[in-house]
Amino acid sequence: MDDDLIMPGLHPLLATRWSPATFDPAHEVEAAQAELLVEAARWAPSAGNSQPWAFIVGRRGDDTHRRLVRHLAASSGRWAPSAGILVANLAHRYVEGTDWEYSEFAQYDLGQAVAHMTIQAQALGLSARQFRAFDRDALAAEFDVPGHWEVTTMSAFGRGPARENPEPARERRPIGELLWTDSQAAQKTVHSP
Numbered sequence: 001m002d003d004d005l006i007m008p009g010l011h012p013l014l015a016t017r018w019s020p021a022t023f024d025p026a027h028e029v030e031a032a033q034a035e036l037l038v039e040a041a042r043w044a045p046s047a048g049n050s051q052p053w054a055f056i057v058g059r060r061g062d063d064t065h066r067r068l069v070r071h072l073a074a075s076s077g078r079w080a081p082s083a084g085i086l087v088a089n090l091a092h093r094y095v096e097g098t099d100w101e102y103s104e105f106a107q108y109d110l111g112q113a114v115a116h117m118t119i120q121a122q123a124l125g126l127s128a129r130q131f132r133a134f135d136r137d138a139l140a141a142e143f144d145v146p147g148h149w150e151v152t153t154m155s156a157f158g159r160g161p162a163r164e165n166p167e168p169a170r171e172r173r174p175i176g177e178l179l180w181t182d183s184q185a186a187q188k189t190v191h192s193p
């Protein structure tokens, strides 16, 4: 099988998901849909059920959206504002007032919650693109995010272009590279003399 072909049998929500870099500026995400995305995150698994996540959700046209857009980088500023909603994804990193980790899996769990959001979006007919291209510190200051929380990533959700020609093109490492074997481990081990 060609490395970039998707294996038959992969669930359509996973097989058809991709991250567009353009969104329809006329399309609106309904408030109920935005709420469902957060509901999808709410039901994600997390270490010890610690649920170390929070989300700042702005719908295009509202004040939160305007405040989020202010802190986009030049690159994301070209496409993210036209998505129906922008979400800042926050991880609960530390116990307040200490340098103790709230959970050693906080970022792992946040990522998993965001993955749930993207698949729920796909089920709603919405596309998602997660991104790092924004000013984390400025966004944290804008929304008074305290030091024990981390503004980790953002996501844009909206109506993307037709699926036939994903842009940018989607590429993946072959499945054989993902499966860790003893021989791969031996190759990757750095032997000292």
Ligand SMILES: Cc1cc2nc3c(=O)[nH]c(=O)nc-3n(C[C@H](O)[C@H](O)[C@H](O)COP(=O)(O)O)c2cc1C
Pocket (backbone or CB within 6 Å): 017, 018, 019, 020, 021, 076, 129, 130, 131, 132, 133, 153, 170
């Ligand atoms: C944590 C994270 C950070 C990302 N940051 C950016 C970004 O700053 N700008 C961007 O255009 N895409 C960003 N992406 C999107 C990835 O480039 C995209 O998911 C990847 O190329 C795979 O494409 P696909 O989602 O269409 O399969 C990010 C994705 C993740 C998960």
